[in-house]
Structures are given as C-alpha cells and as structure tokens.
Amino acid sequence: MEFSEWYSDILEKAGIYDLRYPIKGCGVYLPYGFKIRRYSFEILRKLLDETNHDETLFPMLIPENLLAKEGEHIKGFEDEVFWVTHGGKTPLEVKLALRPTSETTMYYMMKQWIKVHTDLPMKLYQVVNTFRYETKHTRPLIRLREIMSFKEAHTAHATKEDCDAQITEALNLYGEFFDEICVPYIISKRPEWDKFPGADYTMAFDTIYPDGKTMQIGTVHNLGQNFAKTFELEFETPDGEKDFVYQTCYGISDRAIASLISVHGDEKGLVIPVDVAPIQIVLIPLLFKGKEEIVMDKIKELNRTLKSEFRVLLDDRDIRPGRKYNDWEIKGVPLRIELGPRDIENGQALIVRRDTGEKITVEYSNILEEVEKIVSMYKENLKIKADEKIKNFLTVVDFESDVNALSEKVKAALLENKGIILIPFDESVYNEEFEELIDASVLGQTTYEGKDYISVARTY
C-alpha cells in the first residue's frame, strides 16, 4: 500500500482524526488521537516549564494594522490569512486576521511589559490553534487550514549572547522532545531564501516519512533585533543605556503527531511510543467454558496490579480474541497480555510486543517487573528503529565542481535512494538556481557526523 493511502486509512481506522468536515483542511481530533496529542504536548510542556518558559494565552484575532506592522512578515503571510470582516451584520472598522502565528500579537504586548533589563529574559509560550488559507492540497495533521495544535514559544533577551544561547536551548529541548516521542530528525540551517519572514536565520527539524519525503516538524528562529525595532521593544540596560531586545521564536505543531504515527506504523496499523500511548497495555482474557470466572478474577487482579504504573485496558468485550488482537494492533497498543486457564495453571502469562511481534512467556508472580523490563526494551527498540530509519534515508554524494554533473548525481541519488541527499558544503551551489536544477528542495546547511553538508530532499 502506498504511504499516503496507508496514512489516510490509519487515521480513520485507529480513531485519530476525522476529516469529513465541510471545510477543506479542517477536521476533528477523535478521542484516541486526542489522547496521543495530550500526552505528547504534556511532554513538551514539561520540557518548557523545566527550562523556565511561562505558559500564556494570547488573543486569536489580529487587527490588520498590527499584522502589517512588520513588512517582511506580512509579505510572507498576506496571501494565506483568513479575514474576519463582520460582527453580526455590522462591518468591522478594522478587519481582523485569524492568527497565522503570533509574533505581532505577542510583541505588541511585550512592549507593555519590557522596560528594563531586569524584565529579561522573557520566555513565553502558548499552545493554540492557528490558521492558513492553504490553496495547496491539504493533508490531515500535516497541511491544515486550521492547525489545531501549535506550540509557539517567544523569547526576548538583553544581549545577543543570551539570544544565541536561547537558540541552543531550544534546539536541545526540541531534540529531547522528538527523542521522547521517537521521531528521528535532521537539523538544518535553512537557506536565506527559505527562512522565516522577518528572521535573521531559521533552524529546522526535518524527519523522513516512509515514502522518502521529508517533513518539517519544528523550527527555531533567531529574530535578532528585527521585530524589536519594528515593535519598539526598547529597554534600559544595566549601564542606563537604551537597547532593543534580541528575540527568538520556535514552534511545533500537529505534525509531531502525524510524524510519530507515520514513522513507526506498519502494515498492521500504528506502533505507538509507550510514553504517549493512550493505552499502554491491553489485557485479553482467553475464556474457556467453565473456566470463565477463574480467568476473569485473575485478569482483574492483573489489571489492578499494572494500573499502579501503566495505562491499562481490560478488554472484556464478548467477541473472539482474534478480533481483539486485530483492533489493538491497529491502534498500536505497545503490549498485549493474554491470560487463559492453562497460563494460570502454569503460573504464567503471555506478553506480545506490538513493535516486534515477539511473544514472551513470563512468570505471573513476577509480572510487574517483567512488564517494566519489556516496556523499557520496547522504548529502546523504537528509538533505535527511529535512528535506523533516518540513517537508511541519508545518502552522501561526492562533490563535483561541474554544477550540471553534480545536479545529475543528486537527481540520480534522489531517484534511487529517496530521503535526504547530503552534498559536501560548497558556497558555489548553495543557491536557488541549484535548487531549481535538481528539482528538489534545499533543506539547508546540515552538520552530519562532524561534517558540513548541503542537504536536499523532496519535501512535503
């Protein structure tokens, strides 16, 4: 099955996201999908809170004149902004944009709050819906008109050094987040012609989908003093001088969820990382006539035992075990534990891993410990697999000084290996002309195993 077909299919079958809403690019996070989102964003929140980011909530509507304040910024967004023009039947005096992102909103307010160096650093974030009037083909959780979950962080600093250090912190933090949700990534410095509108430069996280195309899953922007000058974010330095703040911003969206689904799923369905799995362990009683009570009593006991540490579901529906296996494999539940009369007699239980399909018989008396062990192997394995998956999609080509020869080589490599092609970094081909020549996207400047490359790929 083609990846994109698999993807649409699994969103529906596993109860992640329903796109049958009468507006293109707008859909519904279903209960199971929402839980994955909730656990994922809780991890992100925790990482942000631990590094002294403050969660806030800013308005969704932006007056036209505020959005237009930063010239580069508005140019980057004006064609894809939804506009509110009426309240009831009354035309509004100033039309209002649905936020495509919140720089202008947040920096307008920062102006009220930042007066002196002791107000800095200011590190704010919010998790909100944002909007883009996408004219391209939309794709659930990947290219939406309503991005349902956008975690955007915005920081302001007193010095360039602090600002640069913040970029490093953000990159580490995002790296840790993607590690925890088992999404592999490559970090690139985006080329000038593809940076965030209004930024000095943009660092981006890309992952690679099973079809070999890359997906941008996180961006970190160094805004320098650009927005600060436009929004007059001046403060008094320790010396009593005036200076503009230095700013960064960085965001992660629903694509994080799309990616953890896409990278690990297989032909049977989802394979969900333990920490974000709505159900981590499903218990399936194997009932035989006359032994129902013994099995149910034992499995309820097991349910209680495991619930102290895990999110467990006891599936006692009156259907055949085979159907249950199938249902939970589609939903990607990490572990399944089967318990029948024979197992009870032998003081055992059977644990089946979703990631490898491996069946492991364990001593019942020791089951919590056994489960912990298998869970930690599952986690480890998903991380290793994530790493392997991206490595298999990385191809280093030798540099050719002849630009046409190089482009042919890159095109051939893209055709054969897909994924990301790494070209030893050279200024001479780091431009839009070369990008056009290879008929693929330049992700940017990428450090890989200590060396500098130009990374190119076909992207989503």
Next chain:
Amino acid sequence: MEFSEWYSDILEKAGIYDLRYPIKGCGVYLPYGFKIRRYSFEILRKLLDETNHDETLFPMLIPENLLAKEGEHIKGFEDEVFWVTHGGKTPLEVKLALRPTSETTMYYMMKQWIKVHTDLPMKLYQVVNTFRYETKHTRPLIRLREIMSFKEAHTAHATKEDCDAQITEALNLYGEFFDEICVPYIISKRPEWDKFPGADYTMAFDTIYPDGKTMQIGTVHNLGQNFAKTFELEFETPDGEKDFVYQTCYGISDRAIASLISVHGDEKGLVIPVDVAPIQIVLIPLLFKGKEEIVMDKIKELNRTLKSEFRVLLDDRDIRPGRKYNDWEIKGVPLRIELGPRDIENGQALIVRRDTGEKITVEYSNILEEVEKIVSMYKENLKIKADEKIKNFLTVVDFESDVNALSEKVKAALLENKGIILIPFDESVYNEEFEELIDASVLGQTTYEGKDYISVARTY
C-alpha cells in the same frame, strides 16, 4: 473600593489577565493567571475523564449553512457571530463563522458516527476558544469577545431516561468542580424565555459577586430530540426500530476563574484555593548580618522537604521581607513561612495563613505534618466562607397574591440585601411581565432547603 474597580485592579496587579490588546474584549492570560486556569481546568478534566467523557478537538470555523441549520439556535446567535469572508484576497464562497459554541459542528460529525444503539452513549468534550461579537460593555474573563477557555461537553443517548440521568450527572459533576475551586453556587432551572436557544430546558449555576450581583458560571442543557431531528441523528434501537438520539450539552468558561478570584479576594489582594494555587507556599528567609548562611541553608532544606508535596517558592530576592509579604499577599499564596535565626535556634518556624491572616508558630521538626494540617484547615475554611458568602446574599420573602405588592417587596429586598431574592414558587408571577415589573432578572426555579422558589437577582 468598589468591587469592579478592585477586580480590574487585581487582574493587573496579580498578573492574571492583561486587557491592553487593541481589540475590545480580547486580552492575554498572563503566566500566573494561566497557571490558575491550568490547574482549574485540570480538575474539570479529571472529573470529566472519570465519568467517561472523551476529550476531542473540533474545528473552530463553521460554514454559514451549517450554523443556520437549527432555526432557534441561529436566531439566538446570529447578531453576535464574527464572520470570516476572505481567504487572502479571495472572497470565500461560503462565509465562515467563528464558533460561538459547537452544537452544529459536533452534531454534524455525530451524524457520521452514530448508527446503532451500541454507539451510545456518546459523551464528548473539548476545551476551546469561542467568540461572541459583544456589543455590550466587555469585562475581562467575564464578558469577552474571545472566550479563551470554554469547556463544552456534548452527549447523545439512546433513551430519554439516559438523557435525564446525564443531566443529573452533569449537575453533580459541576457541583463537585465548583466545590473544589471553592466557588459557591445556586442551581436554577432557567425560565422558558431565558433557556438556551434550541434546548428543552436549561439548568444554570449562579454565584454571587461581592457587589451582590449574580454571575452565571455554568449551564446544563437538556436538548431532548430537537437538534437530533435537525441533524438527523437517527440510530437503530435494540428492537431494530429507528429513533432519534436524546442530547445534552453543558459548559463552563473563564468565568470559573473570574469567580474564584472575585468571591475570595480581599482588600489585600487574591486569596486562592490551595488546589489551584500556582504557588501554594512561599518561603521567606529573615536574614540578619552574619547569620545569612545558617538561615539560607535551613530554608533550602525546608524548600526540598515541602516540594515533595506542595508547589513551593523560595523567595530569595534581595529586597525587604515586608515587600515580599505584600507581593505574595496580592497574588493570594495560601501559606507563607518565615524563617529567621531566632526561629532556627528555637527549632520553630512561623506560618502565616493568607485567608485569616493568622500567625502560627510550629515545631520545625514536625513541619511537613504541621503544614499539611494547616493546608487542610485553609481548604475547609475557604469552603465554609464560600457557603457563608452565598447564604448572606440569599433573602427569602413571603408571597403576596397582589403582584404589585409582591414586586415592591422584591424591589425593596433587592435594594437592601442585594444578592438573590427567593419568592415562594407561584405560576402566576413566573413570567416576563413580572420580571419587567421588578426591574431585575428571574434566574428561574430554584430549590432551596427543600422548598421551591422563584429566584431573582441583578445579574452580570
């Protein structure tokens, strides 16, 4: 100070909400305010999850034809809906409403999901922003154009009995929520002329603000089969017949936060219920020359001890203790613990309660237990106070068969006692004419201490 002045003032001073945004009725949840919101809505989420409600996320935009589908419903909202008419520079074919509430969105989708009685009950909720083009005076967290936090639950049931039982569950659940955040309430069945547009009937929670005006803080609607018929929510019953589902919906907004602030605050600032306090205990070292290290070592140890159970902040700023007391009193931190060299010598610490101002000297060796005890007294006291506050604002008047005499009596009682006036229930005056006569609002039919009343009040 007048209540409304106190309220605006405290939102700013305590860092709750900033309304200096260039759109009327839109503002910013500041970090401290956001934390109160986060803890409060976490309590609500927990209560909903425990009663098998599934969290979801639905689109924010509603096509005009979908919003207009239910006649009564759209009539109730059409004058206060924001309309999106353009994407970029392109006029949209169908204009899109910013959701004022999500009945139409959710029931359109329920139609895709509900086929047979085993699909029921369906109990969904979401926490989202909603929008009203308020032409009246807006008020932070109370009457907003962007309601930043709206928890809306929507349920569908196979029978009228299940639906009625759901109303009871919702009322209990909301009651428990308001108890936990220490907001006192009176439940009324709203009169016909003030029910939710499209509902069979509406139950509402009102609290009373310090100025004696009531605030609607939660509503529970029995929708019967009204929306189900419009949205064709038909299902197959166990007998193989067709029937329409029975529905309820219920909501709680930012007003919950506004209310916990308003009900308990005093002239010094906020008094926050322990469970939703961003900082539950603040530690203040009393430093004397030469003893700084002893005190700081001890208070850091105390910080570690208390952090195992509470959200604690050690305030080691280099300013005078008096200023610190003041700052944390404004922010309503439940307990303050002071520790100086003398206390350490005596093996003691001083605990100051924000709710009563009481100063309690405790044995340091036993401090975790002492703090637990005081915290639980604080909780208890806030609940008792909440109860007292609403009771002091309830006035029962005798019934008069002469409607003018009755209305004069009610008006006099309102003038003198403010709050809610309870009139023994009588059909003859339960109408809009009487409401006009008394120049106040009929909250509805209220059961109080086992008796039936018509409750009236001046409302926000």
